Amino acid sequence: MDVLQVELAKLRRDANLTQSIQDVDRIIEQLEAARESIVADPNSASIIxxxxxNPLKSGFDKVNDDLKKIHKGHSNYGKALDKNxxxxxxxxxxxxxxxHPSLINRAIAMHLIREGQFSVASTFLNEAQGHPPHPAPTPGTPHPSESDEGDFSPQKSQELQAKFENMYQILQxxxxxxxxxxxxxxxxxxxxLEKRGSDLEFELSKLQFVWLFQGxxxxxxxDDMNNGLPGALKYARxxxxxxxxxxxxxxxQLATAMAYRPNLPDSPYYRIFNIQSAWDDVSASFTREFCSLLGLSAESPLYIAATAGAIALPTLLKLASIVKEKRTEWTTQDELPVEIALPRSMIYHPIFVCPVSKEQTTEANPPMMMPCGHVVAKESLNRLSKGGxxxxxxxxxxxxPKDARRIVL
Ligand SMILES: [Zn+2]
Structure with missing residues (x-):
């Protein structure tokens, strides 16, 4: 990586357009001056x-020289990239x-909308509709349906877009x-929000109080009665x-802190009034709650999936080369033979899909572990055992069946 940093610094130093732009500007100046002279005295045109x-020719040569340096910088950096x-x-x-091409299109469109790239999202959706995807069979889904499993109608996207526009306005x-x-x-x-146990409204109001208090x-x-200490107290009331x-x-705590007003930085309440990171914090909480009320995760699933994929890639490449070398095969679908360590933020509450019924377990149909340690959904257990x-x-x-225990994931 250090080598690349050095190369990047060189690229920034050598391969910038400042010199070229200056040289082009000089040519333009010469041309403009000549035009003015000819306008002033048309008879002098041929001499001018x-x-x-000659000056123009050397000017163009200089521009070409400038560009050569830039091309060289880019090609050196390209070589360093290829090497590393x-x-x-x-x-x-x-x-x-x-x-599942429709699902992937949907994930991309959703990602763009969530990122506030509304016009890109709408162009993407239009083009995706103009070229309906053709799902190809895979071992996991041998007969993919042409139907729109992950249909993302223009109306749905409009609705979502309106909501995210609102979110971005508030964030702005x-x-x-x-x-x-x-x-x-x-x-x-x-x-x-309260149902979700969220403190967002209070966090925002508390920040408003502190913000007013700062004066x-x-x-x-x-600078009036709605600002400073009186403004903050009025807001609190x-x-x-x-x-x-x-x-x-x-x-x-907020009320007690008032007593320390003359010397807040040395008071035990200093932290409450140090709101440097508070704005970022409430923005992040707001985004999280806003998305969760829409039934969406705070982070774009496409972003998470792509990042997790990038983290996993070196391991997967190694695995592929081992499989090729040993001429073995990994046959279990949708499951990797190696563990990929992901950061904590990418680890989600696990779900359990019953290996018998292939259904995701629910509160009413929870996962049950048999004494041998294997787990199936309760309904599958009842069907298998018929009570005996x-x-x-x-x-x-x-x-x-009575020996099976409910497990909580
Ligand atoms: Zn078993």
């Missing part, structure tokens, strides 16, 4: 043009996604240090009432 020839990132063929004998206001739209959104969605010199708001049950302790002694579908052990 003749005089212009040798091209390796990706294992492509089995494309697990080939049978937060960036401009205006909490009101976010607080209003949290107030409207209070019940839903006009910090927050730049008008008007808005903190509804938070008293859940956040009494926090409110007490039965054999595990995965090993020779026999057991009674």
């Amino acid at each position: 043009l003749a005089k212009l020839q 990132f040798p091209v390796k063929a990706l294992p492509n004998e089995y494309d697990a996604l080939a049978s 206001e937060l960036k401009g240090r205006n909490l009101h739209p976010a607080i209003e959104w949290a107030r409207i969605n209070r019940d839903e 006009p010199q910090v927050n730049g708001l008008p 008007e808005h903190f009432g509804s938070f008293q049950n859940r956040f009494l302790r926090d409110i007490q 002694r039965f054999k595990c579908p995965y090993c020779p052990n026999e057991s009674q």
Whole structure:
């Protein structure tokens, strides 16, 4: 990596267009000056043009020289990249996604909308509709349906887009240090947020209190009764009432901190009033809650999948070369023979799919572990056992349904 850093620094130094732009500007100046002279005295045209020839030629030569240096810089950097990132063929004998092109299109469109790239998303959706995908059979899905399994109708995308536009507007206001739209959104969605155990509305209101408390010199708001200490107290009286049950302790802390007002930086409450990271924090919480109320994860699934894939790639390449060398095959579908260590943020609550019924387990149909250690869904267990002694579908052990234990994932 160090080698690449050095090469990149060289590229930045040598391969920039500053010199070329200066030289082109000089040519333009010469041409403009000549034009003005000819306009002023049309009879001098032939002399002026003749005089212009040599300077122009050397000017163009200079521009070409400048570009040569840039080309050389790029080609050196390209060589360094090739050397440090040798091209390796990706294992492509089995494309697990080939049978689900509609789902992939949907994931891409969703990602673009979530990122606020609305016009790119709509162009993408239009083009995807103009060229309907043709799913190819894969071992996991030998007969993929042409139907739109992951259909993402223009209407649906419009709805989602409108919602994300709203989200970006609110985030934009937060960036401009205006909490009101976010607080209003949290107030409207209070019940839903509380059901999720979210503190968002209070966090936003608390930040508004601290923001007002900092006063006009910090927050730049008008210096009147709605700002500074009186403004913060007024805000607390008007808005903190509804938070008293859940956040009494926090409110007490804010109130006590008032006593330390002359010397806050040395007070035990310094942390509450140090809001440097608070704006980023509330923006992140707001985005997370907003997405979760739409039934979406805070991070784009496409981003997570692509990043996890990039992390896994070296291991997969190694695996592919071992499989090729040993002439063995890994036959289990949708499962890797190696563990890929992913960062904690990419590890999600596991789900369990019953290996017998292929259904995801639910609260009503939970996963049950038999004494042999194999796990199936409760309904499958009942069907297998018919109430009596039965054999595990995965090993020779026999057991009674009452010996199976519910497991919690
Ligand atoms: Zn078993």
